[in-house]
Amino acid sequence: MATTRILHLSRIPPCLAVFLGLLNVFNSGNCDEQVPLILWTSEGISMPTQSPPTAGHIVGQQQLASYLEKALNVGPRNVVLFLQDKMSIEDFTMYGGAFGNKQDSVFPNLEGALRSSASSVVLPAVSWPASNAVIGQLQDQLETSPLYMDPETLSQLRLNASSPALLVFRLPYGIGADLMSAKEVLSGNDEVIGQVLSIMKTQAVPYTAIYTALRPSREAASLSLEAGVGGGRSLLQYRSPYKDRERERERQRRIKEKAGVYGPVEFKENENTCILLWAKGLSVSILRSGNWEDHDLTSSTFGEGASPKLHGSSCDKTKARLVLNYENVLGHRSFKLIFGMSQRYYKVSARRWFTLDIVELEYDGTKATFNGSRNIYAPAEYSYRCELVTSFRWPLLVPRSSKDPSNQWRVTFEDFQIQGFNVTGSDFSYASDCAGFFSPGIWMGLMTSLLMVLVLTYGLHMIMQLRTMDRFDDPKGPAISVPQTE
Amino acid sequence: MLLEWMMNGHAILYTGVTLAFWSTILIVGICYTIFDLGFRFDVAWFLTETSPFMWANLGIGLAISLSVVGAAWGIYITGSSIIGGGVKAPRIKTKNLVSIIFCEAVAIYGIIMAIVISNMAESFSGTTPETIGARNYQAGYSMFGAGLTVGFSNLFCGICVGIVGSGAALADAQNASLFVKILIVEIFGSAIGLFGVIVAILQTSKVKMGD
Numbered sequence: 118m119a120t121t122r123i124l125h126l127s128r129i130p131p132c133l134a135v136f137l138g139l140l141n142v143f144n145s146g147n148c149d150e151q152v153p154l155i156l157w158t159s160e161g162i163s164m165p166t167q168s169p170p171t172a173g174h175i176v177g178q179q180q181l182a183s184y185l186e187k188a189l190n191v192g193p194r195n196v197v198l199f200l201q202d203k204m205s206i207e208d209f210t211m212y213g214g215a216f217g218n219k220q221d222s223v224f225p226n227l228e229g230a231l232r233s234s235a236s237s238v239v240l241p242a243v244s245w246p247a248s249n250a251v252i253g254q255l256q257d258q259l260e261t262s263p264l265y266m267d268p269e270t271l272s273q274l275r276l277n278a279s280s281p282a283l284l285v286f287r288l289p290y291g292i293g294a295d296l297m298s299a300k301e302v303l304s305g306n307d308e309v310i311g312q313v314l315s316i317m318k319t320q321a322v323p324y325t326a327i328y329t330a331l332r333p334s335r336e337a338a339s340l341s342l343e344a345g346v347g348g349g350r351s352l353l354q355y356r357s358p359y360k361d362r363e364r365e366r367e368r369q370r371r372i373k374e375k376a377g378v379y380g381p382v383e384f385k386e387n388e389n390t391c392i393l394l395w396a397k398g399l400s401v402s403i404l405r406s407g408n409w410e411d412h413d414l415t416s417s418t419f420g421e422g423a424s425p426k427l428h429g430s431s432c433d434k435t436k437a438r439l440v441l442n443y444e445n446v447l448g449h450r451s452f453k454l455i456f457g458m459s460q461r462y463y464k465v466s467a468r469r470w471f472t473l474d475i476v477e478l479e480y481d482g483t484k485a486t487f488n489g490s491r492n493i494y495a496p497a498e499y500s501y502r503c504e505l506v507t508s509f510r511w512p513l514l515v516p517r518s519s520k521d522p523s524n525q526w527r528v529t530f531e532d533f534q535i536q537g538f539n540v541t542g543s544d545f546s547y548a549s550d551c552a553g554f555f556s557p558g559i560w561m562g563l564m565t566s567l568l569m570v571l572v573l574t575y576g577l578h579m580i581m582q583l584r585t586m587d588r589f590d591d592p593k594g595p596a597i598s599v600p601q602t603e
Numbered sequence: 604m605l606l607e608w609m610m611n612g613h614a615i616l617y618t619g620v621t622l623a624f625w626s627t628i629l630i631v632g633i634c635y636t637i638f639d640l641g642f643r644f645d646v647a648w649f650l651t652e653t654s655p656f657m658w659a660n661l662g663i664g665l666a667i668s669l670s671v672v673g674a675a676w677g678i679y680i681t682g683s684s685i686i687g688g689g690v691k692a693p694r695i696k697t698k699n700l701v702s703i704i705f706c707e708a709v710a711i712y713g714i715i716m717a718i719v720i721s722n723m724a725e726s727f728s729g730t731t732p733e734t735i736g737a738r739n740y741q742a743g744y745s746m747f748g749a750g751l752t753v754g755f756s757n758l759f760c761g762i763c764v765g766i767v768g769s770g771a772a773l774a775d776a777q778n779a780s781l782f783v784k785i786l787i788v789e790i791f792g793s794a795i796g797l798f799g800v801i802v803a804i805l806q807t808s809k810v811k812m813g814d
Contacts, residue, residue: 468642491733496642553643557652564653565661567624572668574620581612599690 150245151175153206154329156188157230157237162323164192164236176240178247182254184238189258193323194281196255198263199310202290204330206241212300223304226311227328245332252285255327259283268312276322286313290334299334379420381534383543384430384439390543391432392439393500394456395419398531401454401478403447409527412447414454429453435460437537449480458537460497469497471538476514478526485523487514495549500536503551505529513551651732655743655812656724662750663721666803669754670713673761673796677706677768684769688776695775698782702768705793709761712800716753719804720746725813742812749803756799763792 154176158164167187170176176184189196209215214222222228231237252263259281266274266284276282288306290299310328317324381395399414418425418441429440439456446452455478460471473493478485492513495501507529508514516523536545555563589597609615635641681702689696723746729735771785 466642549642557649557654560649561653561657565657568661570620570623574616577616578613581616 150333151206151242152204152245152330152333153209154181154240154243154251154327155227155231155237156184156239156325156327157234158188158192159317159324159326160233160235162193162235164188164238166236167238169238170240170242174242176243176247178244178250178254181240181243181247181251182258184240185251185254186258188238188325189255192325193278194259195276195278195322195324196259196281196283197313197317197324197326198252198255198283198285199288199306199313199326199328200252200285201288201306201328201330203332203334204290205333205335207335208299208303212303223300224307226307226314230310230314230326243329249331251327251329252283255283268309268316271313271316276317276320276324278322286310290330380543381545382418382425382427382439382441384427384432386432390540391537392430392437392456392458393534393536393540393543393545394439395534395545396530396532398529399454400529401446402527402529404525404527410447414441414443414446417443429455432537434538439537446480451480453477453479455479456535456537458535460538470494471497471501473501473535475517476528478523478528483522485526486517486521487523487528488517489514491515492551498539499547499549500534500545501551502532502534502545502548503530504533505531506533506551651740655735655739658743658747659720659724659812662747663717663724664750665747665754666720666750667713667717667754670716670757670761671710673758674706674710674713675761676758677709677761677763677765678703680762680765681706681768681772684772688772692776694779695772695782699768699772699775701786702764702771702789705764705768705789706761708793709757709764709796712796713753713757716749716800716803720749720807723807723810723812727812727814729814739812742810745806745810749806752806753799753803756802757796760792760796760799763795764789767792 165187167184170180209224212221212223213228214220214224256263261281261283263283263285264274266286268286271284274284286309288309290302314326381393383390384392396415396419399418400411401414402409402411417423426442427440428442429438431438437458437460439458441454443452443454444450455476456473457475457477458471458473460469462469471494472490474488474490476487476489487508489506493501493503493506503513505511506513507527508516508523509527514528534545534548539546609618635644681699685696685699685702723742727735727739729739732740767785767789771782771789774785775782
């Protein structure tokens with residue numbers, strides 16, 4: 118819904134093409150809501166051209182203030198602000214005739230104004246707390262208080278080119294989700310814009326016009342993360358029961374809401390970063406009286422404001438140990454999550470590999486150990502990354518023994534990346550992913566298909582060399598006679 | 604001239620298959636090299652991650668199908684000779700059915716081995732190489748090997764017996780006393796099929812699939 122494709126670019130006048138082209142909003146995957154903002158000056162007045170924001174960029178409050186300041190410093194200081202209740206880019210896509218049907222557009226006056234304007238600024242995505250404050254910003258910059266008007270009162274007003282004025286026209290938006298009413302409302306708003314602009318024209322006062330809204334009319338589409346749950350690939354994927362899936366989806370949604378951009382956990386030894394760890398979600402669960410109780414450790418480990426304690430961590434050339442210390446986890450006063458890695462040279466492949474040998478949970482003197490060396494490995498120069506590392510679903514971590522306390526625990530690391538050796542700077546090296554290109558199923562299929570192709574080739578070869586014997590054919594000679602007796 | 608040669612069905616088939624095979628290998632190899640992912644090429648991973656059931660069933664399938672190909676080829680060679688020779692010397696037809704029976708025996712070896720091997724396939728409940736266990740892997744590979752053994756032995760045995768039988772039929776048509784001696788040659792040819800069966804039985808003697 119958010120991407121528009123311009124079909125008949127050649128038939129649209131260039132200014133409008135710029136206007137529509139800038140309305141291309143790519144899904145940034147961000148949950149913030151955005152409101153478009155369009156600014157133009159009256160005919161004959163030009164502002165210095167400002168560089169439009171890059172595609173997909175969401176303009177924040179500061180940047181909006183700078184745009185407005187640049188426009189109002191040079192341009193006319195009479196500002197006509199059309200403030201709609203709600204507006205989103207999708208309204209222009211749906212009703213602006215963006216698919217070559219210019220005749221169905223409900224914004225003829227707006228488009229005409231932009232076309233005839235000497236200069237305009239189009240900001241397709243202004244974060245909506247900022248757009249809400251646009252009146253306040255204009256008020257500050259013009260140092261005048263806003264006048265709420267409608268076209269009738271405007272015709273009675275006498276404007277002066279030298280003194281600044283802020284005229285605000287409130288435009289409604291449809292209440293329900295009824296598409297017809299939204300189209301009519303937008304059409305009505307465009308009429309009002311047309312009237313106001315013609316009145317301003319008769320007054321012959323240069324003005325700057327802004328069209329924006331208080332809040333967005335549509336919520337951003339939410340992405341669904343179905344494919345991520347599976348850790349590696351399996352063609353024989355077992356569908357978990359409904360309740361589990363619901364809980365999983367809830368957790369994914371919560372994690373998506375929190376997923377920001379944060380740096381990895383770094384353990385430094387003598388000013389050099391030694392161990393790096395990053396994850397989108399870290400959680401542990403314990404089985405108590407038949408129920409699994411979870412605890413999410415992500416917020417205490419990653420993100421702003423989280424400073425995990427790394428006492429007890431160590432690293433050297435062959436072993437690395439990262440200890441994350443927490444307090445008050447699932448009723449245990451001190452809780453440690455330990456990652457133990459080692460690297461060595463393997464003769465057969467003639468290179469160094471590192472493995473995540475153990476993931477240990479230490480609490481109240483008890484240690485629950487998971488073994489990960491079987492599945493979690495990567496060449497020593499690279500980091501290891503996996504979409505899902507768990508001890509229960511397609512487990513990459515298994516309890517060390519059947520009597521180990523780790524049988525009562527479950528750990529889940531989502532979008533997990535770790536590196537314990539050969540860390541340069543504070544960035545991860547190339548990430549060796551746990552999901553390969555060919556899965557075992559693909560290999561099996563390829564092998565059997567190859568066999569079938571060989572059989573088919575052989576069969577075709579045989580059939581194609583069947584020939585009818587024509588050695589003794591003699592169409593003109595006598596027919597063969599077979600004697601009746603021996 | 605080249606076009607005429609290419610219009611030959613065989614040429615198209617062989618060039619097609621060879622091209623497909625080598626280009627797949629070349630492209631996969633180039634991708635591994637360019638992206639420096641050579642470390643991901645892991646034969647042990649392939650052998651432990653592919654299911655033992657695939658190997659077992661390939662063995663069963665190959666056992667019967669290759670044996671039948673051998674038997675069919677032998678019968679078609681011998682049969683056409685008998686029928687052709689029998690036009691002028693009808694007395695050969697009854698005696699030379701023995702050659703056909705030798706060829707058929709090869710197919711019987713094949714089906715018996717296929718049934719024996721398929722009876723050894725049991726289900727197991729492991730999903731990872733550790734839980735599947737070494738015994739199941741050994742079972743899978745043994746069954747594949749046994750199927751291959753009996754299949755290829757019977758394939759060549761059948762062809763051999765067929766060609767010898769064809770010669771025997773035509774010789775018999777010329778001179779009735781030649782047949783008995785030629786039969787000895789056929790018996791030797793048939794023995795090699797039996798060797799294949801014996802070795803396959805030895806291979807699968809220790810197979811125990813299951814939990």
